[in-house]
Amino acid sequence: MSLPTTETVFAGSHIDARPTLEAAAFLLDGQSAAIDAVRYATPTLSQGAQQMASAIRAGKSLHYAAAGSSGLMALADASELRGTFGIPTEKIRIHMAGGxxxxGHMPGDTEDDGTAAGQIANEISNGDVVIVLTASGTTPYALAVAHAAQHRGATIIGIANNPGTPLLELADTPVCIPTPPEVVAGSTRLGAGTAQKAALNLMSTLMGVVLGHVYRGEMVNVIADNAKLVQRAIGMVSRITGVSADMAEAAIAQTGGRVKPAILVASGCSPKQALTLLEQHSGQLGPCLSSLSTNRTTTSN
Structure with missing residues (x-):
């Protein structure tokens, strides 16, 4: 029986026989090759981003489910969605085998616990999106969650590093990232983990773009809950509208710290008008600003 790629020994690796500096370069080459593998998955990652955005627009939830290193990649991505894009925390669920x-201790046997999916199933609703990760594509915990999600009517985005595996066959959107064998055989926290993190970054960021939470390359739906982010928010409002930093700060104060409506307030709207305009344009700041510009031109004529 042939081993899956993620368990195969990298031919000629012998990293332990190399000088430390040479071994470091060899490790980095492995990481680069893993990132290159993500390019093969960009069509399905784009599709997944659209599905995630549609779920959020419809008031549904995003679920991340994985075990071990894949679980850590899922945790990192899911935990950033509120701060970066303002996705409500109640719409994000993280299901990691063993918790x-x-x-610093992750018991290895939790990835074999398929029964845990029964409890998770109660949190999944029809129309939710469930992002399931497993490097092997065969992890029992991940597959059990995917089956539970299927029965609950959720959309499954399956991310695996081995092609033709059960998770990819089960997923509505199968994302295969064909990373090469690991420099340290079977240590999927290396290349496979890096590729998964990059794939999740790509997919969730595209979701933010589709939702209108990125404008001119800036995170205009950021939750400004610390001093650094407050200053970033002020800078965004000032740069996008051309007003002074003091005027930008005043606009942010009028909108309760929300950047998109603050940009519209700094552009001449009342806070109430800003929210109405954003609702009319599905949260897309560009059309809102174009509408204001058109109205000004019409009024001046």
Missing amino acids: VPVD
Whole structure:
């Protein structure tokens, strides 16, 4: 029986026999090759981003489910969605085999626990999107969650590093990232993990773009909940509208720290008008600003 690619020994690796500096370069080459593999998945990642955005627009939830290193990649991506794009925390669910570790210990046997999916199923609703990750494509925990999601009427985005595996066959959107064998055989926290993190970054960022939470390359739906982000928000409002930093700060204060409506307030709207305009244009800032510009031109004529 042939081994899956993620378990195969990298031919000629012998990283332990190399000088440390040479071994470091060899490791980095492995990471680069893993990132290159993500390019093969960009069509399905784009499709997944659209599905995630549609779920959020419809008031549905995003679920991330994985075990081990894949679970850590899922945790990192899911935990950033509120801060970066303002996705409500109640619309994000993280399901990690054995729970999120708090002491640096991840028991290996939890990935074999398919029964845990029964409890998770109660949190999944029809129309939700469930993002399931497993490097092998065969992890029992991940497959059990995917089956539970299927029965609940959710859309399954399956991410795996081995082609033709059960998760990819089960998923509505199968994302195969064909990473080469690991420099340290079977250590999927290396190349496979890096590729998964890049894939999740790509997909969730595209979701933010589709939802209108990125404008001119800036995160205009950021939750400004610390001093650094408050200053970033002020800078965004000032750059996009051309007003002073003081005027930008005043606009942000009028909108309760929300950047998109603050940009419209700084452009001449009342806070109430800003929210109405954003609703009319599905949260897309560009059309809102174009509408204001058109109205001004019409009024001046």
